[in-house]
Structures are given as structure tokens and as C-alpha cells.
Amino acid sequence: MSPLPGLVGQADVGGDIVVDCGAVIVGSGAGGATMAAELSEAGVDVIVIEEGGYHPTESFGTNSCRALRTLYRDGGGGMAVGRPSVLFAEGRCVGGSTVVNGGMSWRTPARVLARWAAGGVTAISEPDMEPYFARAEGRHSVGLQDPGTVGRDSELFRGGAEAKGWTVLPNRRNQLHCAGTNNCTNGCPTGAKRSMLVTSVPRALSLGARLFADCRVDRVTRSGAAVTGVTGHFIRQGGRAGPRMTVRARAVIVAGGAVQTPALLARSGLRSASGTLGRNLSLHPNATVIAFFDEDVTGWQGVHQAFQVREFTPEGLLLTATNLTPPMLAGIMPGHGRELGELMADYNRVVTAGPLVSDSGTGRVRNVPGLGAQVFYRLTDSDAARVVRGVELTGQALFAAGARRLLLPFDGTPEARGPGELRRLLSRPVPKRSIQLYSIHLMGTARMNDDPRRGVTDSFGEFHGVPGLFVADASLFPGPTGINPMETVIALAMRNARQLVERRSRYAI
Amino acid sequence: MVLRGPVRTAARRFAEVVCPPGVRAGDRTDRVLGELELMLGALQPTARTAVAAVFVLIDQAARLHPRARGRRLGRLDDEAADAYLRALLARPGTAAQLAGRLKSLVVMCYYELPEARREIGYDPDPYITAVSRRRLDRYSADIRATEAGVAAPDPWQDRR
Ligand SMILES: Cc1cc2nc3c(=O)[nH]c(=O)nc-3n(C[C@H](O)[C@H](O)[C@H](O)COP(=O)(O)OP(=O)(O)OC[C@H]3O[C@@H](n4cnc5c(N)ncnc54)[C@H](O)[C@@H]3O)c2cc1C
Numbered sequence: 001m002s003p004l005p006g007l008v009g010q011a012d013v014g015g016d017i018v019v020d021c022g023a024v025i026v027g028s029g030a031g032g033a034t035m036a037a038e039l040s041e042a043g044v045d046v047i048v049i050e051e052g053g054y055h056p057t058e059s060f061g062t063n064s065c066r067a068l069r070t071l072y073r074d075g076g077g078g079m080a081v082g083r084p085s086v087l088f089a090e091g092r093c094v095g096g097s098t099v100v101n102g103g104m105s106w107r108t109p110a111r112v113l114a115r116w117a118a119g120g121v122t123a124i125s126e127p128d129m130e131p132y133f134a135r136a137e138g139r140h141s142v143g144l145q146d147p148g149t150v151g152r153d154s155e156l157f158r159g160g161a162e163a164k165g166w167t168v169l170p171n172r173r174n175q176l177h178c179a180g181t182n183n184c185t186n187g188c189p190t191g192a193k194r195s196m197l198v199t200s201v202p203r204a205l206s207l208g209a210r211l212f213a214d215c216r217v218d219r220v221t222r223s224g225a226a227v228t229g230v231t232g233h234f235i236r237q238g239g240r241a242g243p244r245m246t247v248r249a250r251a252v253i254v255a256g257g258a259v260q261t262p263a264l265l266a267r268s269g270l271r272s273a274s275g276t277l278g279r280n281l282s283l284h285p286n287a288t289v290i291a292f293f294d295e296d297v298t299g300w301q302g303v304h305q306a307f308q309v310r311e312f313t314p315e316g317l318l319l320t321a322t323n324l325t326p327p328m329l330a331g332i333m334p335g336h337g338r339e340l341g342e343l344m345a346d347y348n349r350v351v352t353a354g355p356l357v358s359d360s361g362t363g364r365v366r367n368v369p370g371l372g373a374q375v376f377y378r379l380t381d382s383d384a385a386r387v388v389r390g391v392e393l394t395g396q397a398l399f400a401a402g403a404r405r406l407l408l409p410f411d412g413t414p415e416a417r418g419p420g421e422l423r424r425l426l427s428r429p430v431p432k433r434s435i436q437l438y439s440i441h442l443m444g445t446a447r448m449n450d451d452p453r454r455g456v457t458d459s460f461g462e463f464h465g466v467p468g469l470f471v472a473d474a475s476l477f478p479g480p481t482g483i484n485p486m487e488t489v490i491a492l493a494m495r496n497a498r499q500l501v502e503r504r505s506r507y508a509i
Numbered sequence: 510m511v512l513r514g515p516v517r518t519a520a521r522r523f524a525e526v527v528c529p530p531g532v533r534a535g536d537r538t539d540r541v542l543g544e545l546e547l548m549l550g551a552l553q554p555t556a557r558t559a560v561a562a563v564f565v566l567i568d569q570a571a572r573l574h575p576r577a578r579g580r581r582l583g584r585l586d587d588e589a590a591d592a593y594l595r596a597l598l599a600r601p602g603t604a605a606q607l608a609g610r611l612k613s614l615v616v617m618c619y620y621e622l623p624e625a626r627r628e629i630g631y632d633p634d635p636y637i638t639a640v641s642r643r644r645l646d647r648y649s650a651d652i653r654a655t656e657a658g659v660a661a662p663d664p665w666q667d668r669r
Contacts, residue, residue, distance in 0.1 A: 341529025
């Protein structure tokens, strides 16, 4: 029995299923769930197919490994292969990455929208987008933290940055009186984080949409140039393939995220004349500095991330402090055995912070038969230099806040015990392959552009040359946003859903 | 996924060496392996097979380390095992990268054990209970109103 009306999981399914609808949506994350809610509200008969399971708020706890297994793809251990390789994480559950994300909710900067417009996307200026940002923020309760919910780790980092004279902004987050449990990445245990799980998914279902969870879409089906639906299969407990699923639909909306979407389109035999399907991957590489303080910081008491240092955004650098749970911190700590134990014994005196780099988009997703989506990424020299600079700036702020020593995200680099030493260490060239990077912002692999020679979709997400096939996720971005991307995904999905509804007669939906 | 035979033996010894010494207390190593099995179950089948192979490879490759005198990792005393892994992890290249990723995975499993969390002062559940209760005490009216509005009509008023 499903707790939400219209939700079907693998346990509810005994045999193969064939269903009809107006629009089928692949993925229930930021893009897919938003599309589902908007189209359902307009009376479109919607089916959502989600590969991950349904995990309600009450099931979320503080066990990070359990969260990685149940809420993330591949246990959170994606890897973009390169020198260096970049670890990345994507959500895989009803609600997608929004269930495990940090809840930072920022509008696309005007300069980024202007760049996208200049590059060939229409109706994307700041005034064009304003109503969609406003709607997204209203739907997801975007605002500032209540007093008393910010942790000491965030306050220390803010204090350090302000002591340097840098601009610091309090985070805008999609939260309804967030209590500061610092459990965002394991799923919010109070429902205060207004992820898709507690907003657009129940909204769409209450407006008549149907959602099939634990079901992976294998292919988009076509007849001639027109799309006819999707085929896939349910995933049984333990990962075994279950019954087959066939959806016959007049519109197909792919919102599997910037890694899965291009892979699904490619394995469905779709090609883009632009040659950019699967290319142009940006991933906002992040690096983490581990700072040890004398005082008790107990960073897990307070919101996941409270502030952003915006001083260096013109250089494409954003600096933040984010508390990590013990397994996550242990996973990136150097050393092993006794040495690791000694470092971790200071867990409550640690602040973790680092730069996010607005990168130049040189990654690629390929669909490899038998292996699925494989990701490759080349960190450019200039992006590598910015990572190093971002680490140095982060370190300066941490020392200004009173840190005693820093562990740096470069293999083989000794710890830094003061600002002078940090400067000295980083004045030598840092080999690119020694940089430890990770990513949680994947974007750009089916970019929009009105010119079919330059983009995979038009300005409203419709695949060039395949009427009725749409992309509605972070793949659409022509380039990196330089800030947290979720609100951009949601606002674009609202805008594109509205366009689709206005043209619904073309698709008979 | 259940770790069996030589893979289990290799994974067990690897865990003993990479985790803090506390891993040897009571049945902690077994429970780390239990957590690891669950994590491996979340990977794609090819990745699972690769992880199993890397455990065995790391075990066997110890034979080449000068202090091992031809013995595999499972047969080395703690000091030699530690020296071997230190050398392996410090070497630039793919082998070190793979060993590093396995080390991360295994120590993550260790720090999921309730007693390992407690030993480093991480005990979030009472804190979460307290702040969640405070949230409801302070803001319940607003929370209820917002929850009730999740499915409220919200059509576009204007036409473009
Ligand atoms: C740990 C973490 C923290 C983050 N923090 C922030 C933050 O604080 N602020 C912010 O703005 N952004 C953050 N992000 C990024 C943000 O969550 C994503 O940019 C956003 O959710 C992307 O939306 P999407 O629709 O493209 O994909 P997703 O939200 O990832 O949804 C895609 C969904 O499609 C499903 N799917 C994929 N392929 C298939 C298939 N073949 N069949 C069926 N279903 C499929 C997936 O299982 C998934 O549920 C974070 C991400 C992570 C992982």
C-alpha cells in the first residue's frame, strides 16, 4: 500500500505494465517534479517514472552510509574520470537530488542569464525569468534561516571572512523554519527542507499525476520522427530486474539529471546535429580544506551551510563552510589506522570549508553499453589555478577565524600551521593530478540554443528535430551558473512547462 | 552482496589496518564488513566485482613490498602491514587511487558504528529531537498552513 495517492512502487507490481498518458516524465527531481506539478495543474494527464525508491521524511536518520545506499545513485560514489578524477554524487529517489541537497536556493545571476541570452537562448533575461523565480521561491518557502539555527562552524567561517573585509551573504534556502539538524545530505528528518519529496511530488499526485517509483527508463520510443513514449523496467529489492514497463505518451519529458539524461537519449538512438549531446559538462569542482581549532566547534549543531563568501564571484569562486558527518569527513581525511583515529578524535574541533569553481565546461557523458553513463572530465589549467587560489583564500579566512592548522586537498602537501606557511606551500606549483575534487552540481549536457547547430534543444527544452521530446533538468544549462543550480532548474522547468501548456494542442496533450 | 572466501579475508585485514585501532574491539571489524557489504550492494554489478578484485589485488601485491618478504597482506604483522599500505597510498598513480578509494569506503563504514561515533563526540539524535521539538513549538501554525497549501491551486493569472 502506498502512502501517497497515485504512487506505485516495485512491491505493488506483479507483472508487466502498459499504460497510456498525455505526458510521461523521466525523473522526479528538481526538473521532473516541477514539470509534473505544473502540467498536472493545467489538466495534462501525467505519468512520472522514477528509478529510485520512495523514502518518506519519517525514514530519514543520521546514518550516512544508509542514506548513500538508499537515496543516492551508486552509493554516492560517481566518478568523472580524468587527471584528476572528480568524485560526484547524484540523488536517486523520489524527489531526486533535492532530497539530499543542502537546500541553498539562489536565482541565476543576471550576468549568467545575459551570457546565455547572448549565446542564443531566447526569453531568458532577468525580467523574463523573474516570475518563475518568484513562483519557485513561493512554492519552496525560500528564505533566510530563523535565529538560533546557525552553527558555530558557520559563524567562525563568516567571522574569518569578514575579518578579511570580504562580502559574506547569509544563504537563502528552501526551508520552512529549518531547525538546523545538519542532516540535509541524509534527508531532512523534519520535512523543513522543502525538497520535491514534500512539495511538487505530493502536489502533482494530488492534482492527478501518477508516479511509478523503483522503475528505470531504458529507452525513449519513437515512430518516425515523433516520440511515442518510453520503455523501462522495475527494480526489485537487491537490484534485480523486475517487470517491464511501457508508457505510451504523446509528449516525453526527460529529467534524469545532467548525467543520466544524455545517456538515456543516446541509448535511445537520438543524435543532436550540434554534436553537443553529452558534451559541455560543467560540474562546479569543489575542494575541501579541513581546519582544526582549539575550541569546541561541534559543527553538527546548526544548519548544514549558513553563509557564502561572495567576494570572489567575479573570479568564478564561491567560498563556503559545510559541516560533514563523521563518515564523510573520515572518507576525505588523509592517513589511516592510528593517525586517522587521532585526526578524527578532534572531530568536534573541525571546520570544513572550501571553494566552488565556476568551471569552463570540458566534461563529457558517454553511454557505454553494459556500463551505462560514463563521465569524463578535463580540469583546465585555469580552473586548476582557481581551485588553488580558492583553497588559499579559504585557508586565509580559517586562520583569521582562529584555526591552528589546515589539511589541504592536495595529495602529498604537508599541513599548514599559519597563513605564511600556507602562502609558501601554495606558491610552489601544485600538480593538477594531486588535487582532490568532488562535485554535486552537474550541468550542461543537453544545452539549449535556438540554433540546432549549437544546442540540443530549443530555448524551451524541446529536442531539435524531435517534436514532443523535451529535456527539463540541469542538462539544459548552456554553461555553469556559478552558484547553486537547483532554483535555476526549477524556474526553467516552470517556464518551459508554461510554454508547453500554451502549445498543448500541437502535442494533443 | 556477501563477501566470501579470499575476498572477505583480504577485506578484513585491509579494514584492520586502515581503520583506527578501535576497530579490533569486540565485533567491530565484523560489523564494518557488514556495513561494507551493504554499501557494495548499492553499486553496479561491474563496480562490485571490481572492488572485490581490488581487495584481492591489494592483499597479493603486498608480496612485492620489501618488508613483506613475499607474504601477502593477510600474513603480515601490523607494522609491516601498515608500512605496506602507507607506501601503496603514497605512490602516485592508479593503484594508489584505487587503494585510497577503498580506504575511504571502509573508514566511512567504521565511523558509522554507534560506538565509533560516540567516541569522537558525535551524538546527533538527542540534539535533533530537541531542535525538532522546538521548531514545532515555535512555528506549528505556519508549518501547518504551508503543509496544507502544498496542493492549493496556483494557476498563472496573466497570459503572455
Ligand atoms: C549532495 C548534494 C547537495 C546539493 N546541494 C545543493 C544546494 O544546496 N543547492 C542547489 O541549488 N543545488 C544543490 N545540489 C544540486 C541540485 O540538487 C541539482 O542541481 C538539482 O537537483 C538537479 O535537478 P535535476 O532535475 O537535473 O536532477 P535530479 O534532481 O538529480 O533528479 C533526477 C532524477 O531522475 C532520476 N532518473 C535518472 N535517470 C532515470 C531513468 N533512466 N529512469 C527513471 N528515473 C531516472 C534520478 O533517479 C533522479 O531522482 C546538490 C546536489 C547534491 C547531490
